[in-house]
Amino acid sequence: MPLTALTGRAEVLGPPGERHDEILTPEALEFLGSLDAAFAGRRTELLRERRRRALLLASGAALDFPLVTSAVRTDRVWGVAPPAPGLTDRRVEITGPPERRMTVNALNSGAQVWMADFEDATSPTWDNVIGGQLNLLDAVERRLDFTTPEGKRYRLGERLATIMVRPRGWHLTEEHLTVGGRPLSASLVDFGLYFFHCAQRQIDAGRGPYFYLPKLENRYEARLWNDVFVLAQDLLGIPRGTVRATVLIETITAAFEMEEILHELREHSAGLNAGRWDYLFSVIKNFAHRPDFVLPDRAKVTMTAPFLRAYTELLVRTCHRRGAHAIGGMAAHVPSRDAEPNEAALAKVRLDKEREAEDGFDGSWVAHPGLVPVCRDVFGAVLGDRPHQLDRTRDDVDASAAGLLAVRRVSGPPTAEGVRANIAVALRYFDAWLRGSGAVALNGLMEDAATAEIARCQVWQWIRHGAVDRDTVRALLDAETAVLAEEQPHARTAQAREIFERTALARELPAFFTADAYERYLARRTEVRS
Ligand SMILES: CC(=O)SCCNC(=O)CCNC(=O)[C@H](O)C(C)(C)COP(=O)(O)OP(=O)(O)OC[C@H]1O[C@@H](n2cnc3c(N)ncnc32)[C@H](O)[C@@H]1OP(=O)(O)O
Ligand SMILES: O=CC(=O)O
Ligand SMILES: [Mg+2]
Numbered sequence: 001m002p003l004t005a006l007t008g009r010a011e012v013l014g015p016p017g018e019r020h021d022e023i024l025t026p027e028a029l030e031f032l033g034s035l036d037a038a039f040a041g042r043r044t045e046l047l048r049e050r051r052r053r054a055l056l057l058a059s060g061a062a063l064d065f066p067l068v069t070s071a072v073r074t075d076r077v078w079g080v081a082p083p084a085p086g087l088t089d090r091r092v093e094i095t096g097p098p099e100r101r102m103t104v105n106a107l108n109s110g111a112q113v114w115m116a117d118f119e120d121a122t123s124p125t126w127d128n129v130i131g132g133q134l135n136l137l138d139a140v141e142r143r144l145d146f147t148t149p150e151g152k153r154y155r156l157g158e159r160l161a162t163i164m165v166r167p168r169g170w171h172l173t174e175e176h177l178t179v180g181g182r183p184l185s186a187s188l189v190d191f192g193l194y195f196f197h198c199a200q201r202q203i204d205a206g207r208g209p210y211f212y213l214p215k216l217e218n219r220y221e222a223r224l225w226n227d228v229f230v231l232a233q234d235l236l237g238i239p240r241g242t243v244r245a246t247v248l249i250e251t252i253t254a255a256f257e258m259e260e261i262l263h264e265l266r267e268h269s270a271g272l273n274a275g276r277w278d279y280l281f282s283v284i285k286n287f288a289h290r291p292d293f294v295l296p297d298r299a300k301v302t303m304t305a306p307f308l309r310a311y312t313e314l315l316v317r318t319c320h321r322r323g324a325h326a327i328g329g330m331a332a333h334v335p336s337r338d339a340e341p342n343e344a345a346l347a348k349v350r351l352d353k354e355r356e357a358e359d360g361f362d363g364s365w366v367a368h369p370g371l372v373p374v375c376r377d378v379f380g381a382v383l384g385d386r387p388h389q390l391d392r393t394r395d396d397v398d399a400s401a402a403g404l405l406a407v408r409r410v411s412g413p414p415t416a417e418g419v420r421a422n423i424a425v426a427l428r429y430f431d432a433w434l435r436g437s438g439a440v441a442l443n444g445l446m447e448d449a450a451t452a453e454i455a456r457c458q459v460w461q462w463i464r465h466g467a468v469d470r471d472t473v474r475a476l477l478d479a480e481t482a483v484l485a486e487e488q489p490h491a492r493t494a495q496a497r498e499i500f501e502r503t504a505l506a507r508e509l510p511a512f513f514t515a516d517a518y519e520r521y522l523a524r525r526t527e528v529r530s
Helices: 024-056 070-074 101-109 127-139 186-204 219-236 260-266 276-286 306-321 340-357 368-382 406-410 415-435 450-464 470-487 495-502 513-524
Strands: 092-096 115-119 162-166 173-179 181-186 210-213 245-248 269-272 327-330 363-368 439-442 445-448
Touching: 024 173, 024 181, 024 276, 070 186, 070 260, 092 101, 092 368, 101 115, 101 127, 127 173, 127 186, 127 495, 162 186, 162 415, 173 186, 173 513, 181 186, 186 219, 219 245, 219 260, 245 260, 245 406, 260 269, 260 306, 269 306, 269 495, 276 306, 276 327, 276 450, 306 327, 306 406, 327 340, 340 368, 340 439, 340 513, 415 439, 415 445, 415 450, 415 470, 415 495, 415 513, 445 450, 450 470, 450 495, 450 513, 470 495
Parallel strands: 092 115, 092 363, 115 162, 162 210, 210 245, 245 269, 269 327, 327 363
Antiparallel strands: 173 181, 439 445
16 A cells, blocks of 8 residues: 555654654655554544543542453463564563663663663653654664764674664654644654664564553553554555564553453564553552542552552463563662662662562563663573563462452551652652653662652642642742752753642642643744655
């Protein structure tokens, strides 16, 4: 089918940048136009359905495994596609934004997989979005070598991690690319540009176009992705089933549809990942109106909490019943240059990975190259020579709705320090995000969009249920704003504070800080260029 058969081409409203024309070619823009014509309407409907479901949950509606799909869950016959080249052994996966240095470092890190992240770890400035695509293209073409002005040389080694790209979620738009004046879905842009430029190149290199899919809320969103893959493959003449995608189970509603999500994507599935930080955010957000779901300080809600263990164990069981990889989540601690905190961080990450490996996960995520050896050792000890542990079916796991919803067992009020810490982290993260960094290390912890969402959402929930009063929060916000302004003369304190006020202090709880803040502060449209 000619690319123009479905529509015209996307228009570029973003300011021109160095080498942008290599990514924003007429053919690539036509490809994006085709994806938009085929799927924009369904995306809009699914986002409407998200809002409807959120209102139902806020008003106390019950959450359970869907009755209509019980046959999918009980049928033992179906399974997902076998692992694609480069995705059989996934014991260590490093994540990070596709920034140029980090791209080289991640690919050389010794991890089996690199998740190049346009979602939680990327601030979606136009330069980051197109620059990230250029770095991916250069990585696939193996032309990433460069030397910094300080003389540090970066070059790709012999053995590189397999690339999986995480496009932004369905809720976000890319304001710098439009059709008929309407912004494109950010998911379709990130997916589409990478697929257009790199799918065939990856196949030629013996790998394939592989993806991580964030923030899905139900099986219909997985079906939409599957249909995107089918059309994209057809349009470029790539055999169906070449794409592989790992879905992050990182919303409470998706946890009740893990089997269905695998089933929808089975021809293209590369398993599931336990996206713990967004999952926690989703739990807080969806039950924010309910007094018995108030969670204590963020630091006290760990992966050993019963409701989080129920979720991760169910994920392993679900995946392994279907021949799919189960990939663990992100431990928050990052290495330090000082010996003592560094040892403490490594020990905490080790404990976390040990629990995952013993639970049956086939591999896990690390946020930093310095954590690759820990994760490799821990999974190596459990896997031995095997590339995964799909044979551990975990039939012992309690797959009940009650287990997933046992939030009350860890509920409790926050401490004064817990409130302050959330305000401080959210404010600092918003500032970093506004200045183009989507992931930062703060107090030895990796903070990204998902953890910042937890921080601001908890404050909203605590105010709502009288665990802290609004005036106290405002006073703390004043104090933290002043500290930030002093520490960081170039901080965008006023805007960071505004984001906090709009997302933690508003009467209604906004679904995502990123959606509104992106339109307000990051989108910079120019006149139509093509
Ligand atoms: C909730 C979720 O979604 S989790 C997944 C999304 N989040 C992420 O992916 C976060 C990924 N991690 C990061 O972005 C970074 O590790 C941070 C921001 C937390 C810390 O980064 P830094 O402050 O630069 O750490 P540090 O100074 O120790 O880095 C040392 C070197 O390692 C590199 N490095 C650090 N993290 C990574 C990474 N994830 N991938 C590749 N390289 C990395 C740095 O670029 C630096 O390289 P250089 O010496 O060549 O300049
Ligand atoms: O994307 C991962 C998460 O924990 O959120
Ligand atoms: Mg996430």
